[in-house]
Each structure stands twice: as C-alpha cells, then as structure tokens.
Amino acid sequence: MPLKAEVILSITDLSKYPFIPEALERVKTLGIELTDFTAKPLKGIVERAATYVRAAIDGVELPPPSEDIDEEVLSFALTLLLLKVIGDRMLTRRFAVAFSKRTGAFMAGEDNGKLVYILDKLNLKILKASETKYGYDHKVNIFDYVNNIPEGKGSWKLVHRLVEKGWVYVNKYEAARLGEEALKEHIENKIDEMKIEDVQFPDELYSLIEGLSSEWGRRLKSIREAWAMTVQGSSEEAFPPCIATIISNVKAGKNVPHSARFALASFLLSVGMNVEDVLSVFSSAPDFNEKIARYQVEHIAGRRGSGKKYLPYKCENMRTLGLCVADCKVKHPLMYYWMTLRRRSKKEEK
Amino acid sequence: MMEKAQLTLSSAKGLFQSYYKQLTVGDIVVSSLSKREFAFSYFDEGGMHRHISFEETGKLLNHLRASSPKHVYYSTAYYLYPSAKDMDAKGWEGADLVFDIDVDHIETDCKSAHDQWRCKTCNTSGWGNVKACPHCGGEAIEKRTWVCETCINVARDEVFKLVEMLEMDFGLSLHELFITFSGHRGFHIHVESPAVRVLNQDARRELIDYVKGLGIDIRVMLVKNKGGFKLRYGANSSGWYARISRWALFMLGAEDPVLNLRDWEKIFIGSMKKEAVAIDENVTIDTKRLIRLPNSLHGKTGLKAAPFTVNELEKGEFIEKVKVFSKEEIKISTGGELPKKVLDLEISSTSRTLPFYVALYLMLNGAPIKINV
Ligand code: SF4
Ligand SMILES: [Zn+2]
Numbered sequence: 001m002p003l004k005a006e007v008i009l010s011i012t013d014l015s016k017y018p019f020i021p022e023a024l025e026r027v028k029t030l031g032i033e034l035t036d037f038t039a040k041p042l043k044g045i046v047e048r049a050a051t052y053v054r055a056a057i058d059g060v061e062l063p064p065p066s067e068d069i070d071e072e073v074l075s076f077a078l079t080l081l082l083l084k085v086i087g088d089r090m091l092t093r094r095f096a097v098a099f100s101k102r103t104g105a106f107m108a109g110e111d112n113g114k115l116v117y118i119l120d121k122l123n124l125k126i127l128k129a130s131e132t133k134y135g136y137d138h139k140v141n142i143f144d145y146v147n148n149i150p151e152g153k154g155s156w157k158l159v160h161r162l163v164e165k166g167w168v169y170v171n172k173y174e175a176a177r178l179g180e181e182a183l184k185e186h187i188e189n190k191i192d193e194m195k196i197e198d199v200q201f202p203d204e205l206y207s208l209i210e211g212l213s214s215e216w217g218r219r220l221k222s223i224r225e226a227w228a229m230t231v232q233g234s235s236e237e238a239f240p241p242c243i244a245t246i247i248s249n250v251k252a253g254k255n256v257p258h259s260a261r262f263a264l265a266s267f268l269l270s271v272g273m274n275v276e277d278v279l280s281v282f283s284s285a286p287d288f289n290e291k292i293a294r295y296q297v298e299h300i301a302g303r304r305g306s307g308k309k310y311l312p313y314k315c316e317n318m319r320t321l322g323l324c325v326a327d328c329k330v331k332h333p334l335m336y337y338w339m340t341l342r343r344r345s346k347k348e349e350k
Numbered sequence: 351m352m353e354k355a356q357l358t359l360s361s362a363k364g365l366f367q368s369y370y371k372q373l374t375v376g377d378i379v380v381s382s383l384s385k386r387e388f389a390f391s392y393f394d395e396g397g398m399h400r401h402i403s404f405e406e407t408g409k410l411l412n413h414l415r416a417s418s419p420k421h422v423y424y425s426t427a428y429y430l431y432p433s434a435k436d437m438d439a440k441g442w443e444g445a446d447l448v449f450d451i452d453v454d455h456i457e458t459d460c461k462s463a464h465d466q467w468r469c470k471t472c473n474t475s476g477w478g479n480v481k482a483c484p485h486c487g488g489e490a491i492e493k494r495t496w497v498c499e500t501c502i503n504v505a506r507d508e509v510f511k512l513v514e515m516l517e518m519d520f521g522l523s524l525h526e527l528f529i530t531f532s533g534h535r536g537f538h539i540h541v542e543s544p545a546v547r548v549l550n551q552d553a554r555r556e557l558i559d560y561v562k563g564l565g566i567d568i569r570v571m572l573v574k575n576k577g578g579f580k581l582r583y584g585a586n587s588s589g590w591y592a593r594i595s596r597w598a599l600f601m602l603g604a605e606d607p608v609l610n611l612r613d614w615e616k617i618f619i620g621s622m623k624k625e626a627v628a629i630d631e632n633v634t635i636d637t638k639r640l641i642r643l644p645n646s647l648h649g650k651t652g653l654k655a656a657p658f659t660v661n662e663l664e665k666g667e668f669i670e671k672v673k674v675f676s677k678e679e680i681k682i683s684t685g686g687e688l689p690k691k692v693l694d695l696e697i698s699s700t701s702r703t704l705p706f707y708v709a710l711y712l713m714l715n716g717a718p719i720k721i722n723v
C-alpha cells in the first residue's frame with residue numbers, strides 16, 4: 001500500500017488529476033453554489049466546462065488543464081454535472097475517453113510513487129515490485145489487470161504475461177495505460193451515480209445545457225446521416241464496390257472478418273471521418289465491443305502504438321484478402337472514390 | 351407373496367422427498383442467499399420455474415421439503431431484485447467466478463463402455479461418442495451419456511490442475527475455492543471473493559483463455575538468441591512461461607534451452623496438452639448463469655451435488671459422498687442393453703439384481719430398466 005506521507009502531490013498535480021478525492025475535497029471547502037457560477041469571477045469555469053463538453057461532442061482532444069487548480073477542479077466537476085443533465089451515454093463515453101487520454105499522458109510521465117498513488121485512487125491495486133523482474137518494476141492485481149486490459153491480444157494477453165501469485169508484472173507505461181482504462185470507467189460511474197433530482201439550476205446554466213444538448217443532437221444527426229448515406233444507394237456512386245459490400249455486411253449484422261473491418265475503418269478515416277464517427281458506424285454491428293473496436297480504430301488512425309497512420313489496402317491486397325468484389329480498373333479503392341467525386345463535381349459545374 | 355410394485359418416475363419423487371426431509375439449514379451453503387435467483391423443475395410437470403427468491407435459508411428449505419424438486423438451481427449472480435421477471439430489471443450487482451469441468455467435453459476411454467448414440471436420420475445406434483453418424487453421415491445425433499469412476503477420476507485430475515493454477519497464478523487460497531460435484535459428470539469450482547464478482551465478460555474471457563491456454567502465441571513468448579529462440583522469461587519465471595519451461599526440462603533435460611521454432615512448437619503443444627484445463631467456457635463467461643444448488647439432488651441421477659475439499663478428492667472418496675440411496679440389492683428387469691459400467695459398478699448383461707442407487711440412476715437417466723420394489 002502506498003503511504004500517503006511518501007507521496008506529495010503538489011498543487012499542479014491536483015489540476016492534472018481533478019478526479020482524486022483530495023482535489024474534490026478542496027472544492028467542497030470553497031463552498032461554492034451553482035448560482036455562483038453565473039457571477040463574473042466564475043465565468044471562466046463555466047466556459048472551460050463547456051469547452052470540455054464541446055470537445056467530446058466534436059470528438060477532438062481536450063485542451064490542457066487550467067493552471068489554476070481550483071478552476072480546473074471546479075470545471076471538471078461542472079463538466080460531469082452538465083453531462084449528467086444532457087444524459088446521453090454516448091456523449092458521456094466520448095468525454096470519458098478524451099479525458100482519460102489526456103490524463104494517461106500525464107500519468108506516464110509521473111515518478112513511480114505518484115503513479116502508484118493515483119492508480120490506487122482509481123481502485124487499481126498496484127505494488128512496486130520488491131525486485132525488478134525482466135525490467136518490470138510494478139505488479140498489478142490480476143483481476144484489476146483483466147478488468148482494464150486495453151486489448152486481449154499480443155503482449156497484453158494474459159497468457160503471455162509474467163503472472164505470479166495473483167499479480168501481473170508491468171512497466172510504468174503499461175501501468176499508466178491500465179489506469180487510463182480504469183479512469184474511463186471511474187468517470188462513467190461517477191456520472192451514473194450523480195443525483196440531480198433536487199438540483200436547482202440557474203437560468204444561465206440551463207440555457208448553456210440546452211445549447212450543448214442541441215449541438216450534440218446535430219452532431220449525432222450528421223454522424224447518422226453520413227452513415228446512412230454510405231449505406232444507402234447514394235454510396236454506390238462514390239464508394240468503391242468493395243467498401244460498399246463491407247458496409248452492407250456490417251449493417252446486416254454479419255460476422256465481418258478483421259481484415260474487412262480494417263479495410264473499412266482505414267477507408268472511412270481517409271475520407272475524413274474521425275475516430276468517434278467511425279466508431280459510431282461500427283456500433284450498429286450486433287457484436288460491437290466498444291473497447292476492442294476503439295482500440296483498433298485508434299490504432300489505424302495512428303493514435304496508438306507506433307503512431308503510424310494506416311492507409312487502406314491497395315486493390316491488389318484487397319484481392320488477396322478476398323475483399324475485392326469487382327474489377328474497377330483502379331489501383332486503389334481511394335482512387336475510385338476520388339475519381340467518382342471529381343466526375344460528380346464536374347457534372348454539377350456544367 | 352407380496353404383490354410386485356414398480357418404481358416409477360413419479361414415485362421417485364417420494365425418494366427425493368425423504369432426502370429433503372432430513373436436510374438441515376447447515377446443508378444449504380449459498381452465500382448472500384437473498385440476492386440470488388432460484389429455479390426449480392419438478393417431477394410432475396414440465397418446464398422450469400424461474401425468478402424465485404428467498405429471504406432466508408429456512409424458507410428455501412421449507413420449499414424443498416414441500417415440493418421435492420427434480421432439479422434445483424441458483425444464480426451465480428447477485429441481484430438487487432432477484433425475483434424480477436425481466437433480466438434487465440433484476441439489478442445485476444456482480445457474479446461469482448465459476449468453472450465447470452464436465453467429462454462431456456473430455457475424451458475418456460470408458461465412453462465406449464457406457465455412452466450410447468442414436469442417429470435421428472437412419473436410426474442406427476451404437477456405443478461410444480460420435481459427432482456424425484458413421485452409417486449415413488447425419489449430424490442429428492441423440493446421446494445418452496453415463497458416468498463411471500474412470501470419468502470421475504479424469505474430471506478430478508482436471509480439478510487438481512485448475513486448483514494449482516488458481517492458487518499459483520491467480521493468487522487465490524484454498525479456502526476461497528468451493529468445489530462441488532455437479533450431480534452427474536463433473537465438478538463445479540466456485541470463487542466468491544469480492545475481487546472476482548465485479549469482473550466483466552471481457553475479463554472473464556481473458557481468464558478462460560489463460561486456464562485453457564488459448565491464444566498462446568509462440569512468437570510473443572520467444573526471443574531470438576544465438577541463432578535460435580529462447581523463452582522471453584526463462585527458467586525462474588512463472589505463469590505459462592514456467593509451465594513451458596517445465597515441459598522443456600521434462601522432454602529435453604534443459605529448462606531454458608535455445609531451440610529452433612519447430613522444436614519449440616512441439617514443446618509448446620506438449621505443455622498445453624498437459625497443463626491446460628478442460629473447462630466448459632460457456633459457464634465461466636456467463637455472468638447470469640443458473641447452476642445446481644450444492645447438496646441438492648440431480649433429477650437424472652439421484653446423486654447429491656456434494657461439496658468436496660481438495661483433500662477429500664485426493665483421497666479418492668467419491669461414491670460414498672454423493673450416494674444418497676441404499677446399496678441394497680434389488681430385482682430388476684431390462685428391456686434392452688444396459689451400459690456396461692456406471693458409477694463404481696460393472697454391469698454384466700446377465701445381472702438380475704443391482705444395488706438400489708445404481709438401479710435408480712439407470713432408471714432416472716432413461717435406461718430400459720424396471721425396478722421391482
Ligand atoms: S478493384 Fe479495387 S476498388 Fe474495385 S472492388 Fe476491387 S478492391 Fe475495391
Ligand atoms: Zn444415420
């Protein structure tokens with residue numbers, strides 16, 4: 001168990017980790033009421049919270065935390081409240097993901113003592129190993145490990161790990177990554193557990209919430225429309241037949257092989273969808289597993305692992321994978337797409 | 351001479367009743383009983399009665415005594431409202447981690463002595479275990495399976511392997527493992543520790559793969575070394591690395607050898623054959639499973655789902671612990687072939703008497719037998 005005295009989380013630390021109890025305690029002692037948020041001095045907090053929610057709506061990264069610890073902690077708390085009132089699971093998840101990602105980067109940069117302390121606050125049982133084993137200096141409780149495993153394959157897979165008496169050896173970066181997963185759930189649970197029946201919102205906050213709600217509604221609609229378009233007849237024109245086929249298979253709930261998912265995700269990312277949008281597309285599949293799909297799509301988008309962004313397969317590769325369904329006289333499915341779009345816009349010019 | 355009476359399925363209910371009458375509160379070993387869903391099926395009517403809950407052990411016991419069910423199940427899950435009809439309304443709060451070892455899923459030599467199949471397409475039948483009809487190739491196969499001491503010993507060895515893994519790798523202690531006879535062809539191992547109750551399905555899947563040695567990738571576990579390959583974590587490691595190293599020591603006399611990929615593959619396969627545990631993953635992955643109540647009777651065997659300690663299993667005490675009804679030899683008549691071996695008994699085709707508990711098992715599980723009492 002990490003000793004509290006051993007670790008001194010500085011004030012700046014608290015602003016990186018506004019979810020830990022010390023930070024939240026601090027806010028409580030300030031005794032701020034919701035109505036205070038409408039007053040000038042606290043406007044910054046409301047603005048920051050709105051920025052966080054908007055980042056989740058747009059599916060983009062969160063800005064760095066405020067240097068003012070109280071502002072950050074209060075904004076975080078207010079963000080959770082706004083999300084609770086908006087009450088959309090998908091949006092909540094998008095925020096949890098974005099926030100965890102920002103935090104994960106901070107955690108990976110902490111010294112061991114602080115990292116252990118923070119993970120402990122997320123109920124992830126982790127110990128500093130008494131001796132380093134094969135370069136691993138920490139061990140995580142095996143059940144916490146499997147509950148927060150980012151993906152069940154490769155070096156993460158439990159069969160491939162050094163497992164001993166209920167502990168799994170990990171390095172610091174892996175520990176931070178597990179913490180990121182745990183934090184996602186922590187945030188979602190926090191929002192779940194919030195009670196808002198008795199909360200009185202001042203008018204100004206209400207109109208903010210309404211604004212954000214309708215922004216999210218529009219965003220959702222455009223995601224769904226983009227998806228519907230790709231699925232319906234109109235796609236036959238712009239999307240190459242191979243991609244259109246995969247899409248209709250996903251839609252029909254067929255078991256689509258990994259290679260086909262890769263082809264589809266990399267294609268959609270290349271034509272301008274972002275990770276969140278692609279995930280919304282995949283989420284209509286019946287066997288959709290958000291955790292695994294997210295990991296894969298982020299990997300393809302270059303946000304994970306090597307950081308390399310993957311281009312869709314060439315026609316030649318598509319053919320060997322058995323995904324090519326026509327002979328379009330192009331070398332690359334993207335070429336088909338661009339050529340079709342160009343042709344179409346020329347038509348419109350005329 | 352007395353009039354000959356015959357034991358029928360419905361009179362078996364009376365036998366079950368005599369068992370449940372002497373059962374006490376101490377025999378019902380279900381933790382957090384009021385949070386569990388119970389389910390029953392009865393001798394005199396078909397179907398399963400689900401979504402039943404009891405505030406306390408005594409009330410469950412009363413129900414068992416009053417109705418003498420054929421089968422009794424309870425949920426491995428804990429619910430806020432265990433008797434809610436709609437699964438989503440039950441308020442799932444967690445579930446035990448349960449492993450099921452069943453010889454249905456394991457090849458044993460004795461199956462040709464006691465298991466029967468019949469092709470639904472061409473009506474050919476035979477002994478042993480087939481996936482498709484050898485006569486017409488049809489896959490609609492009806493099976494009647496039986497258990498014998500050989501089966502139980504095979505299942506027991508799997509339990510030992512599992513227990514070793516749960517202790518050495520998962521860090522669970524023996525007193526956290528609750529082992530019971532499944533009532534027919536295997537064992538259930540329940541873990542109720544708080545840390546496992548909250549495991550989601552992905553996490554359980556990962557533990558299943560570990561126990562069964564699934565997804566082991568030789569390229570992840572080996573590293574290049576001096577023109578060959580070596581285990582990434584060598585002789586003094588733990589987990590599957592230690593198992594594979596152990597097998598290398600056994601086969602080659604070296605625990606940390608440098609080998610080519612082909613030779614490593616043989617070591618990996620050998621190790622997995624020996625150490626992977628044959629669990630039925632469907633039971634472990636399901637967080638809303640119904641499972642047989644410990645110390646209740648199995649309606650198709652008349653045997654008790656008795657709890658076992660590892661120690662008792664090691665000593666090989668089995669039949670004595672699961673047998674409820676008497677050993678007294680009773681007269682039988684048969685209308686067809688009986689399995690040659692069930693429980694602890696070899697049955698010859700000329701047998702005209704059998705111990706009562708064996709005869710009852712044969713009758714309950716559908717053998718062509720009449721019991722005269
Ligand atoms: S030729 Fe290329 S674009 Fe056309 S279907 Fe085959 S892979 Fe797709
Ligand atoms: Zn046949």
Ligand SMILES: [Zn+2]
Pocket residue numbers: 458460461464496497498499500501502
């Ligand atoms: Zn047998």
